[in-house]
Amino acid sequence: MAKDNRILIGKIGAAHGVKGQVRITPFTQYAEDIAAYGPLGTDRPGLSVTITDLRVQKNVVIARLKSIADRTTAEKLNGVSLYVDRDVLPEPEEEDEFYHADLIGLDARREDGTVIGKVSALPNFGAGDLIEVRDPLSGDTYLYPFTRAVVPDINLDDGYVTIIVPLDAEIGEEEPD
Incomplete structure (x- = not known):
């Protein structure tokens, strides 16, 4: 193997x-x-x-x-x-089912195509699936809900997922006063 x-x-x-x-x-x-x-x-x-x-x-x-x-x-x-x-694993039956191993390593992009990192894990700490994205420059990781609203597009053939960053989690944004 x-x-x-x-x-x-x-x-x-x-x-x-x-x-x-x-x-x-x-x-x-x-x-x-x-x-x-x-x-x-x-x-x-x-x-x-x-x-x-x-x-x-x-x-x-x-x-x-x-x-x-x-x-x-x-x-x-x-x-x-x-x-x-x-x-030896069967192909996922549903369109929106994926093996975690198939998603890890994919580019994570914003809607405009800007690469924000790579998918590094898909943890679930009990409140639902998350998608973890690692920024290759800083090494920082960001967790986003793994929902259709936040991850509307998964393109295995082209090697990327689209992430719509929630407004309260904008990378590099200052917190309001």
């Missing part, structure tokens, strides 16, 4: 129980989908994992991994990131 073609879909956490199960935080739309992609690549050279059984528990899955049968071995996997090759 080429590093630039892989998508992070989960992260292994602590061991669970004494029979080698692990907790996995999934980054898939539905938690149980993490097992649907077959063997998963990892951020450890030469290591891939296959989920043989899982159950959803709140915001994590408790998983049994092929060839992991004891707690000591499971504990060594804590912190391992799980990846799938981008080519």
Whole structure:
């Protein structure tokens, strides 16, 4: 799996129980989908994992991994990131659905075409999706709501998103007295 073609879909956490199960935080739309992609690549050279059984528990899955049968071995996997090759993921079904990995690195432009930075992340701190734009000159980052009103145009083919900067978040503007 080429590093630039892989998508992070989960992260292994602590061991669970004494029979080698692990907790996995999934980054898939539905938690149980993490097992649907077959063997998963990892951020450890030469290591891939296959989920043989899982159950959803709140915001994590408790998983049994092929060839992991004891707690000591499971504990060594804590912190391992799980990846799938981008080519095995289905194309988004809706016009306004995107994989985060497809948006990161795109130019962020104002409506007039002025480049204000690059998309560096798409965090969600609980109040909705945000789009993070990094200014290449200053290194500063700016967060905007990831809504159609603020991000009306996403052009993957040409490599940019259009950002309508909310009036109360103008870059470089002085605050009113």
